[in-house]
Amino acid sequence: MGNKSWTTPGASRDAQREGKRRAVLQAGARLFNDQGYEQTSLEEIATALNITKRTIYYYVDSKEDILFGCHLLGLEFLGETMAQSQDQSLPVMERIALLIRGYCAWVSTDFGATIAMVREQSLSADRRTALRASKAEVDFQLRSLISEGIAESSLRPCDPRLVAAVVFGALNWIPHWNRVENPVPQEDIAEQYLQLVFQGMVPAQS
Amino acid sequence: MGNKSWTTPGASRDAQREGKRRAVLQAGARLFNDQGYEQTSLEEIATALNITKRTIYYYVDSKEDILFGCHLLGLEFLGETMAQSQDQSLPVMERIALLIRGYCAWVSTDFGATIAMVREQSLSADRRTALRASKAEVDFQLRSLISEGIAESSLRPCDPRLVAAVVFGALNWIPHWNRVENPVPQEDIAEQYLQLVFQGMVPAQS
Numbered sequence A, B: 001m002g003n004k005s006w007t008t009p010g011a012s013r014d015a016q017r018e019g020k021r022r023a024v025l026q027a028g029a030r031l032f033n034d035q036g037y038e039q040t041s042l043e044e045i046a047t048a049l050n051i052t053k054r055t056i057y058y059y060v061d062s063k064e065d066i067l068f069g070c071h072l073l074g075l076e077f078l079g080e081t082m083a084q085s086q087d088q089s090l091p092v093m094e095r096i097a098l099l100i101r102g103y104c105a106w107v108s109t110d111f112g113a114t115i116a117m118v119r120e121q122s123l124s125a126d127r128r129t130a131l132r133a134s135k136a137e138v139d140f141q142l143r144s145l146i147s148e149g150i151a152e153s154s155l156r157p158c159d160p161r162l163v164a165a166v167v168f169g170a171l172n173w174i175p176h177w178n179r180v181e182n183p184v185p186q187e188d189i190a191e192q193y194l195q196l197v198f199q200g201m202v203p204a205q206s
Helices: A013-035 A042-049 A063-084 A092-107 A110-117 A125-151 A160-178 A186-199 B013-035 B042-049 B063-084 B092-107 B110-117 B125-151 B160-178 B186-199
Strands: none
Touching (some): A013 A042, A013 A063, A042 A063, A063 A092, A063 A125, A092 A110, A110 A160, A125 A160, A160 A186, A160 B186, B013 B042, B013 B110, B042 B063, B063 B092, B063 B125, B092 B110, B092 B160, B092 B186, B110 B160, B125 B160, B160 B186
């Protein structure tokens, strides 16, 4: 990313600043995902944006601030998915499918991948607690949907905690293998994941 | 771990040294898994063993050497699982089950968890390549078994690459949530995972 995209013509001062802060977070997310959080310096993030390290401090306080900002933006996007899957007028399976498709799309973004790839230890204790609470909410949502499905017999009896762990493990793994030159389209991944999680590998006995 | 376990009474000099080197790797693996590789110093590993940093250098060259040693020991253990699942006299589903149960047991060990939790970027390029090759072998083994199952119609048509990604994602996720005071027994995890992966969440239409 060159200096071209650094300034948005015609935008207000606040919007400029917000846009630039976002560009800093995005460049940070990409580098964290590609080469690791610990392996990335603020200097490198500035270089990727073609700005100085001094300029970067106008938008963020520290590298950890960038990481936390990435997480907040990532979670914002996930909020929409959460809301959709809470629509009680839809069948449970459809709500689970919405959650899995949405999470798959999310984890395929730079910000979503950062949450899935960077270990919580890189954040301060306070911020780690906040992040954990948000992650726990998504987990709780899926577990609740599974429990609801079991109660109404539309799903097999199972341990919702372990099944949710399979689903989120599989989804969080995506950026580890699919950040390549020709990635598998995330829509294809979601459909294959849904087929497996709903129907399993073994054909029904006929 | 105190100094008590540092020396094994009656063992030969070579066995002593090997035992101590292993103790260093184990202490390293535990700390890497609990607090992160980057967040752990050689000093802390020495302290955990109640030895000096100078003593640790008699067994390993660097922190990265410990990490790579953990990986090698982890992969050794996984080798047995790989061999079992290659037994052509067993049905494909049983061989897949063996691989999943074995990997689940493995990823629940300190060394296995290290491979699942520490990002490859922490290793030097050469060692990263070696580790990737070993991981690719396990992945290839599961994909081959799935392809074999599809060919003989004991499994539904699917994309073996994506289904293997679900399985390994779910398995590699285990140490991220199950390294707690009262962990779910790994045998229970494996059985629930197998049920989900084979049968899916949705009951067969009757």
